[in-house]
Amino acid sequence: MIVPITGNVTYTITLDPTVWIFDDRKILLEDAFNADVQEKDEKDDLAKASDRFSQEVFQQNLKPPINKINKGIPRKEREKILENSYVMPIATFLGYAEVKKDANSVTLETANGDETISLTTLEKSYLLFSLDGKPLKEEGPVQLLYSDGSNQENPIKGIQKITVN
Template sequence: MIIQIKGNVKYPITLDPSVWIFDDRKILLEDAFKDKVIEKNEEEFSGQDSNRVKPQVHNSIKKYNKDELLHRSYVMPIYDFIGNAEINEETESVQLETSEEVIDITIDQLNSGLLLFSIEGKQIKENGPAYFLFGDGSNQEAPIKGLKVIHIL
């Protein structure tokens, strides 16, 4: 299952959350709403245009703790993908299209958003492939499920 970023962007993008488990940008869900973790990741990946095309892999060469990957929940910050899509300046809002509804959010909410893609080491199949969480954690108990399209208006 995939998620599309399309609409008022220079480059429409298709996201495949099933491959993010080995991506260095992932964050443990339990750490996701701690300001230092988000800021560290933003600093680490902002301004590195070459990483937008090719994410860093030198850290990925390390051996992963199999137990950690198979038993923890992870989120992926969405801002790098939005940067790759290059949103047009006249963009006013965003619609998150799910399998059941369309939800309007702001650009700021999108940029600070997180995509929950792994729960207890398992890929999200039911209402997946990822759940959208607001960066402030306000919908952590009731994430936006069934995300199919991020439509930039």
């Protein structure tokens, strides 16, 4: 259930989609292709990053440290998580891997063979990791959806490895 990002990157990283359900960056599948929601999420991400930075600076002076970031999940949120489908933008993870400047394509190794797409397309894409509140076990661990939703009915399924070329 893990997906490595390897190849023409500074750091090889491993994605674990099973923990993304608790990640604040996840997006509801039905909201992923709505431009208004995407713009709002970008603003929210910046605000959250700013808050985390402020908390870290503030916590350095406290003993013992207080961790407000890892607070519990309210009951309504838990119920929502167990009913909905979610995607995760892949761009953040490509940033962590530090894709090298001369990279221009990506090979997605799937259970049904390899598929090659452009790096630009991948950077704007989403990884579907939860369908109706359940992880993708049989056609997963992740499926790739283009940002324009053009392959929403036929995503790239069963991605097991992402190799940057």
